[in-house]
Amino acid sequence: MTLDAKIPAGPLAEKWSKHKFNLKLVNPANKRKYDVIVVGTGLAGASAAASLAELGYNVKAFCFQDSPRRAHSIAAQGGINAAKNYQNDGDSIYRLFYDTIKGGDYRAREGNVYRLAEVSVNIIDQCVAQGVPFAREYGGLLDNRSFGGSQVSRTFYARGQTGQQLLLGAYSALNRQIHLGKVKMYTRSEMLDVVTIDGQAKGIITRNLITGQIDTHTGHAVLLCTGGYGNVFYLSTNAIGSNATAVWRAHKRGALFANPCYTQIHPTCIPVSGDHQSKLTLMSESLRNDGRVWAPKTVATAEQLRKGQIKAGQVKEEDRDYFLERKYPSFGNLVPRDVASRNAKEMVDDGRGVGASGFAVFLDFADAIKRLGKDAVSAKYGNLFDMYYQITDEDPYSQPMRIYPAVHYTMGGLWVDYNLSTNIPGLYALGECNFSDHGANRLGASALMQGLADGYFVIPYTVGDYLATIGPKPVDGNHPAFEQTKQEVITRINKLLALKGTKTVNEYHRDLGHIMWEYCGMARTGEGLTKGKGLIQALRADFWKNALVVGANDEVNNALERAGRVADFLELAELMVDDALMRKESCGGHFRLESQTPEGEALRDDDNFAFVAAWGYKGDNQPEVLNKEVLDFEFVHLTQRSYK
């Protein structure tokens, strides 16, 4: 299959304007004749649903939570980037573009990333107009903070809950359209399949999570805004309900899945405390602005710390290794996430990890408290410190935090072109569930930016072009494809409900997580991945024989929901491993031990791997087919990423 990304030709800065002009428009009077389905109500989904409804389309929006406001975008803490250059520190659209391309280790499309940087400024304007209470300076103007992977302050924030505030903004815009009757909102509804007719997406099948009713919904276009698949790892910073079912079902209907192995492991999470753990909690990257990351210089000291014989405060300055500052003098503690995570892992592998388990390094605020005072530190990070205290029962003001990397974000996702369209016409993917803008590693404060860029400023233009092409003829809900897909969904549910083995779905999920973390985590090898692949296949086979699913379909049934999602994770996991096996280079979040520089940094192989790996589904237990979209770099020069 040849993949056409449809990146417009011409100078970088003119691509998007030119493209917008070339896109077809839908006559205002005709817009109300189109139905658009939006699945997911996070930043991408809520902003898309609201913006399309404002234009006049009829929107049907779906979320599995009890309210659209609860989508996991809400948990983003740190901030949102925008190339406003309000700080006069040398920022520009081009610099944001460049930082993002470089941060992504040169595995993202130039055209997409430039557009992202370009519309970033509009996002801030939009959010402020909605009443998002961004942090402000005393003069009344917007404040900025700095974030990893960049040397300018371009991150806008709302205390430690930027995600919630942005989502509430998008949610309010969505509410307005619900109020006006332009959006029909379906909560506690999970999409279980996409319906295609003649190769075009025309609707979806959903399950009402309260009544179990299986419904079909028709639409001229289907927008998936369903987030990432980090929960493949069982433990991640994702919400418990975050899942890959929508994208995986779409993938099985023919949508290509791109770069599944690109996962982001976030460096500043609270370490795992035991087997009971159901999720990991992230603490904003902004902590690295003032916190200093260190591990003991010697294994002996680390041992003493692990056994609780000494406290962190008792380790003398000369016995501490501020390893990020030592190795990366110019970026210091603010190196990108993948670099910070990998270095923490190195310390632990080296036997210098701390905490009872040994799987942690320190993030120390003693210097910041000395320099700024406890009150100032508390004003900046108080809520994060409280959160840490609640979880660990340790006071981060008096002793350093213990942190360890955790799965946080997935850069891979459904393959989309410049219009955010998957290879199935009419099926779009926005936000984290597509693969488009972050390459092999996402910079901090860029996820919110991408979700809102896609929803507010890209899709309203590009979906119009498609809709104008297909025309406003109503979608025939009686087409046999709907009933057939619905029956397939019901068959699958019954198959799951028939599982009366001995092991709970959650136990399978945890096992899968262990395999993925071990063999497809922060450092990967050909040998490990091969072994992991075998383990996943065995686990999946066992799941379909030995899993235990209680209850029935026609009621609230958490166990059933969970089973469907884990069954999909068990398939997606294997594709992630396949992709990681195929990509015999290191880049960004994907680190193959076989491919590193003498100093242990990720070593890319641009000659052989400067492409997007887009996988095509060929049937159950069949190897997937790799399609390559070659990445052309016209404007930036590919270099070894350096933060030294």
Place this chain on the structure above:
Amino acid sequence: MSTGNMNLTLKIWRQKNPDAKGAFVTYKAEGISPDMSFLEMLDVVNEGLIHKGEEPVFFDHDCREGICGMCSLYINGHPHGPKDAITTCQLHMRTFHDGEIIVIEPWRAAAFPVIKDLAVDRSAFDRIQQAGGFVSVNTGGVPDANIIPIPKVIADEAMNSATCIGCGACVAACKNASAMLFVSAKVSQLGMLPQGQPERYSRVQAMVAQMDAEGFGSCTNTGACEAECPKEIKMTNISRMNNDFFSAKLFREEGVSEHAAGE
């Protein structure tokens, strides 16, 4: 999955569906680690139930880091449990002592009907926000973000109100099942900011009307909401909303019908 040494007795409200009669059922939670969160403790109980082929206890939860507002639970007389300023998912078992009896109930309010077991339907909150909790601006065509300076005290105070996560603990805590803290936080946030001024007086009327229609009780200023709010939203918001509401009703021209009318 025995990872700890706490043993607890749980009295949990079980109710098959909205129309069924519910009752308390007693469960043992054994081998609980003090480092577990309250919801992880319930996970352990549920895994045990599934192994026995019984239906697990249904409760709402999602982000498990105290921000999505989906988790609820009325634990030993407190929404979100006995600790201040946290949600149930942030409550850890070290708060309880070995052998303790814990009573777990759903939020109780006519406007929050029980869906199943411990989960309630909070869509009333969504409808209140749909009635007016927004600034009517379309995507695009907005002015530069820095064109209106907002005094830091105002921005900070608006942010204080905006931290509300819409969990409904205020309703659960209030002896009148009043939603005033929630509604006023939403009204205040937009009412304080310059962006919210054009619709300030129609918004408050629309949202209060919807609040009343949902069947919440009225505020008697006991302060239970403020004391139990996981995000420490202040009752000042309620006064602010009252002020706006009475100004709107008694002295302003615009009525509810002027709010966000269709095309």
Place this chain on the structure above:
Amino acid sequence: MSEIKQTFNSSLGKKLIMALTGLFLCTFLIVHLGGNLLLFKDDGGYGFNLYANFLTHFPPIEVIAYLLYLAILVHAVYALVITLNNRKARPVGYEFTNKAPATWSSKNMGLLGSILFLFIVIHMSDFWYNYKYTNSVAYKEYRTDLATGKTTVSDYTPPAADFENSASTENNVEIVRVKDLHARVASSFTQPWYVVFYVIAMGAVAFHLLHGFQSAFRTLGWVHRKYTPVVYFIGTWFFGVIIPLGFAAMPVVYFIQSLK
């Protein structure tokens, strides 16, 4: 008109009425206490009886008095309506008692209000009703020598049953004949159960206003970083302590005096 109706039928509108009537009643308490302090004046009830007479015979005061009775009724009726609505808002209660750290008074305004209503009914039937509509209250005659300022008191028997009051000056002596409410009060306050009931009721006033006064300001939306502490101070010390203490002192003092 329907919009105004809507306003007062809304949950906030009802609370507005509670707040306004409540504050109005608070202002009355100040006036009432001021007058009652005359009971402590050792003048054979002259000042107090004159004050009682003034209250019941000066037309503008009478209008205000009827407004007052109306306010009491409205306050009570709305309290009832709001309480019933609030009960409806939580049809199924909790198994475990609410542990929210709200003040006792704020959670028991209904109970306190009911005690007060009962008190007001008894209090008014005893004094106001008897004073105004029956002939069960005796009369006193006060003769003040305008030259010396000396007042003498004597019982007075009116010529007709419907005699209200009279004031005249003869030979430089001012003669005032009025109903002797003072004696009625003094005799009531010799009964221990009556005194106890009064003191309990004043306790109820204290707790009712401890919450009620500041709550009214919150309801009205008059909250301000600078002034709210002042409202709290007044609510606590003036309405929560001084006023109820002042009222409660009367029966207690009269009771103690009656023992001598």
